[in-house]
Amino acid sequence: MIRILAILFIISIFIPVEFYFMIGTVRIETYRIVLALVIIYVIFNLKEVLDRANITDLLLFILVTIAFFSFLYNHSLQKAIQSTGIYLLETLGAFYLARLYIITPQRFFRVNIAFITIITLLLGFTIYESLSQHRILHEWAEKITGNKSLDYRLYTDYYIRNGIMRATSLFAHPILFGTLAAMFTPFALMLMWRFRRPLYIVNVIGLAISMLMTLSSAPLLSLIFQAITAVLVKFWNSARRLWVGIFFGGLASAMLIELLSNRGFFGILISYLTFNPNTGYFRMLQWENSMDDIIEHPVLGIAHNDWTRPYWMDWMSDSIDSFWLLVTLQYGVFAFLVLFTACIYAVFHVLNHIDQHSDEIRWMVTSWILSMMSLVLIGFTVHYFDKLQPMFFFMLGACGWEVYYRVTQTYIIDNDSSNNIS
Secondary structure, three states, X not given: OHHHHHHHHHHHHOOOOOOEXXXXXXXXXXXXXXXXXXXXXXXXXXXXXXXXXXXXXXXXXXXXXXXXXXXXXXXXXXXXXXXXXXHHHHHHHHHHHHHHHOOOHHHHHHHHHHHHHHHHHOHHHHHHHHHXXXXXXXXXXXXXXXXXXXXXXXXOHHHEEOOEEOOOOOOOOHHHHHHHHHHOHHHHHHHHHHHOOHHHHHHHHHHHHHHHHOOOHHHHHHHHHHHHHHHHHHOOXXXXXXXXXXXXXHHHHHHHHHHHOOOHHHHHHHHHOOOXXXXXXXXXXXXXXXXXXXXXXXXXXXXXXXXXXXXHHOOOOOOOOOHHHHHHHHHOHHHHHHHHHHHHHHHHHHHOOHHHOOHHHHXXXXXXXXXXXXXXXXXXXXXXXXXXXXXXXXXXXXXXXXXXXXXOOOOOOOHHHHHHHO
16 A cells, blocks of 8 residues: 555656645645545554654654644634644655655665656656747646646746746746756766666766756755765764864854844855845845744744735745745744754764665665755755655655664565665
8 A cells, every 4th residue: 555655656746736626725736635645544554653753753743733833823723724734744744655665775766766767757848848948748737737837937038047948847846846856866876876877877867957957056056965965974984073063163153154244144145055146135035034023933933924024025925935944934943943853863863873784775875865964955045845845754754764774783685676776
């Protein structure tokens, strides 16, 4: 059953955004239906869930609980139940789908290969969309469903740079497509480097071109953070004190910049981590103005209420282009601390034991660390909306298997599965 749900989830991620229907004010897409079935599966297999639980599980349950009380405080009981239900699907549903299905390195391998292969197969459409400035896949989906889901601005010159339209493929925004491709790049690169087969080389090229066609800073930032994290992983055990020192030194520098600069640390960071100066400026305004709401509502946030903007900024949309900022704004400071701690704990818990893995396993564990750490870091400049939010939590749960496959444990990899990996 869980294998079928995993296959359906992967397929659902690539179903165009136009395929949906409404139940009241709730938008029902295929991936949400799949995740609802996952929650039912979790309930019937609660013992297995509890047996595998750790601090990350506990923190995610606390996160969903905080979200419920945030909706209840800011809206109504009906809104709290409805909105928390959707949030639960996209957090715990996606997390436990990965946690319960990806229980061996073979399954981790196959899931990564599935995503990489589909993105590569879409390459022709991606190139055509960018060069012809024709969002053909969305046009076909609109004709089939009658639904128009893309923001109208995606068809304007704002999303055309040097004659190339920023590719969305099957997704709601170029950032979503580019970030998804970047998420699986570490695995693809390590697989190519390890085995050097033509197919694996093609996959890397497919991912690279797909990210390039989005003309987005998010994939580039992901690759930069992945490269930095690769150095961290390589020398973590031999220079742990140095890395801890660098971290606290960086934190102290950030606090000093926050105090002395009129733009603040995040304002400077955001303004320089985007290709488009206008985008950087808008994101800086979001950080500056939403901070007033965070200070006024630090415990339970503002939920789905609109964030405060000066009267002269009524032209600015209500979107927030930062995953971490939006979590803090909507659910409060404690929600941010809980989720951020869950992610950092998951990454460093795996990192601290990476040398206990055999060479056949270590490269896959490393690829997960690079992907997850980059997702955590670029979340300060990118909002994980639509299908990218469940993918974030799916990736968070995708390395739960590693604890059972350390060389200090006894494990067996059957020959067929080993052949699949090699």
